[in-house]
Amino acid sequence: MTIEAVIFDIGNVLIEWNPERFYDWTLGRAEREAFFAEVDLHAMNDAVDAGAPFRETVYAWAERHPDWAAEIRMWHDNWIDLASPRIEGSIALLRALRLRGVPVFALTNFGIDSFAYAQTQYDFLTEFDQAFVSGHMGVIKPDPRIYEMVEADCGVAPGRLLFTDDRADNIAAAQARGWQTHRFEGWQGWARRLVAAELLTEKEAGL
Missing domain, CATH: 3.40.50.1000 (HAD superfamily/HAD-like)
Known part of the structure; x- marks a missing residue:
């Protein structure tokens, strides 16, 4: 046809699109694996992809996970580095x-x-x-x-x-x-x- x-x-x-690679560079692989095991960042991103506001969603997740707050905010603040x-x-x-x-x-x-x-x-x-x-x-x-x-x-x-x-x-x-x-x-x-x-x-x- x-x-x-x-x-x-x-x-x-x-x-x-490889967020894991970005965080491996910035945190080291072992710490990144611990981070991703504790915080479902891909679920957070799915919410953004479905229409939730980008910054507000990421920052709200950071507030819910204070031990990883700075790293979560990087998903927004360093986003172009994740998508490259x-x-x-x-x-x-x-x-x-x-x-x-x-x-x-x-x-x-x-x-x-x-x-x-x-x-x-x-x-x-x-x-x-x-x-x-x-x-x-x-x-x-x-x-x-x-x-x-x-x-x-x-x-x-x-x-x-x-x-x-x-x-x-x-x-x-x-x-x-x-x-x-x-x-x-x-x-x-x-x-x-x-x-x-x-x-x-x-x-x-x-x-």
Whole structure:
């Protein structure tokens, strides 16, 4: 089936997202492991991604866990260090698709405030034809509702969407809706998938 639009996840597709690595650098691995075992930071982040205010949510968690308050606040105060670096090969593919006139969307678990801030740091986050951001939608992947909302808004039939994401559960949820998918494990594999779909030539894909 002909692909009419390509959908990119952002974290670990266009930007590396590895909070554990950041805290390993700042605290050391042993202390980071103790910290993460005691405080469920990913649950905190899910709340932000579902629409809770970024700073207020993080700082409220810091107040609830005074032994780790300074470290928790770093999730907000040093956030761009958690969400970096850029994945240049994927950014080049996004731009190559747009040069070919292929509609390119984002579908991302991202907070309202953190996404707005990220757009000031990463120019390519303003280049999507449409950006579907969980914080604004009030639901996060892999909940089926978020995929339904994308379909309704973009007007493209599920089978004509090609979606890449690094997480197997997000991919499985998209497949259940009938989307074409690619599990992202590196920009080169994604490039080959786009070439196989005849959306880019090998040269355009940087291969």
